[in-house]
Amino acid sequence: MALLFFKRAIEDFRNNRLLNVVTLLTISLSILIVSAFILFFINTSAIMNFWKTGLRVMAYLKADIPRSEMLDLRHQIQTMSGVESVKFISKEEALKQLKAQMKRQASLFDNLVKNPLPDAFEIRMSAAAQSWEKVEFLAAQIESMNEVEEVEYGQKWLGRFTQIFDLFTLTGYAMCTIFFMAAVFIVANTIRLVIYSRRDEIEIMRLVGAAERFIKIPFYIQGLLQGALGAAIGLAVLFVAFLFIASNIEQGFFSGLFNIQFLSLLISGAVVLTSMLVGWLGSYLSLKQFLKD
Amino acid sequence: MIDADDKSSVIRMFHVHHNYGTQKALIDITLDIFKNDFVFITGPSGAGKTTLLKLLYLAEAVTEGQVLIDGMNLSRIPRKRVPFLRRKFGIIFQDYKLIANRSVFDNVSLVLEAAGKKRRLIQKKVRSVLRLVGMEDRQTALPLSLSGGEQQRVAVARAIVGDPKIILADEPTGSLDDDSAGIVMDLLRGVHIRGTTVIIATHDKDLIRKTGGRVLYLKEGRLDASSFIEKDYGTSIF
8 A cells, every 4th residue: 555655746746847846946945055054054153153162261360470379370360160170370481482483583582681471370271161151251350350460361352253153053944944934835835737637537536435544645755755855856956055165164264174065864864854844834834724724 | 136026215305405605496395215216306407416426425515414425324424524525426427527537447547546446357347348348449439539439438437346335426427419318327227227216317208118117297396206207118117
C-alpha cells in the first residue's frame, strides 16, 4: 500500500508539473534565505566566541602603591566571582613589553627619563563569566577600589557588537518565523490548487468508498517530497554561494585567523526535516479545509 | 444464485423527506427494497429519482425520516464509517464519472485499492471484470479515447469489481445508443442473476418494458401508485 501511495504521489507530481515546480521553488527560496541566516549566525557566533576567548580586563594602578597593598589588592581581585587568574605586570615589565612590540621604534624610548607606564593587573575571566554584563560588573567593582586608577577592557566594542548581534538574532528568529509561515501558506495554496484541479477525481474516490486516509496520504507524501526536494535545492544553492564567499573571505580579512564553516550535517538535517514539515503542513491545512467542504 | 423468494430487506425508507433549501425534493417516501431485487425508479425529470439514490449512498442526508441499509440506520453512521457504507454499493452514473488521466485498469482497480485489497488480488479481479464487460483489450486506454458505450462498460466494471451488495445506476443508458444500452443492461441483468440487488433510476419506459423488474414511480417527489399505468411498463408495480 505504501508503494501505491508513493507511486500515486509521484504521478500527481508529474501531472501537475507547473504547480509543483512553483511550490518547489517557493520552498527552495525560503530554505535558502532561512539557511543563509542560520549560516550567518553560526559563523558570527563562532567569531565572537573566538574573540571572547582572549577577553581580559586591565586594571592600571595609581603610582607609588606599596608592595604589601598590591599583594592585598591582588588577593581581593583573585577572590572576585568570575576571575580566573590575576597577573601583576610591573611598570618596568610593561615598558619592556612595549619596547619588544615596537622593535623598529624602540630607540624612541631611549631618551625617557622616567617610566610613564603604571603598574597593572592583567585579569583573565573564567569561561563561564565571559558574558558582557559580567565583565562590565567586574570592571566597575575593580574601578571602585582606591588603588586603581583606571580599568580598561580593550574590547569594549565587543559589547556593542554583542548587542547588535543580539538584535540580529532576534530579527533572524522573526524572519525565520515569517518565512516558515509564508512557505506554509504558499505550499498550502499551491496544493489547494492541485486539489481543486483534481476535485472530480477526489469526488469519484469518495463515491467508490475511498477513506479519507486513502485520499490524503498521497498528498501528504507529495508535500513531504516537495519539502525534502525544496530543502535540497535551497541548501545546494547556499553551498555553492558559501564556497564562493568563503574563498574570498579567507583570502582577505580573516586570512589564517578563522575558518568559516558551512552548516553541520546535524543542522542541514534539521533544515531538511523542517522543510518537510512545511510541505506536510501545507498539504494538511489545504486538505483539511477541502475535505470538510 | 440467490433464492428468488428471499425477501429480506436490504434498503428500508420510513417517511423520508428531503429538501433543497425551501424546495421539497422528496416527500414522505416509505419503501422496502429486497435482497436480489431488480428495481426501476422512474418518473419525469425533477421527480426526485437521483435525489433518492443520493440519499442511499449519503451524497445527501435526509431532512426527515429514516433510511436503513442492511440494517444500518444512515442517520447514525459517523462520518468515518461512510466509506464503508459506500463499499456496499456499486454506483453507475449517466456521465460515467471516470478519472480522465487514469487508464481503464486504474479506474477499475481504484475500488479495490481503496478497500485495501492485496495487489495480486486486484490484478486478478480487475482483469476478470474487464473480460466480463468486454474491455479486456482496452485496459491501458484512457477513458477519453473510448466511446460512450465503452466508458459506461468500464463504469459497470468499476461498480461490480468490489462485489457490492447493491448496484445503484443513475440513468445508466441515458447517453448511449440502443446497442450500447442493450449491452449495459445485459451486464446489469447478469450481475442481478449472480445475486446482487440492482436499482436503476431512469425515465426510459422502453428500457423498463424491455428489461422487466419492479417499478417505483415518483411524481413531484412522492411515490405515486395512482398515476402508474401498468400497461405502459408491462411489469409489476411496487
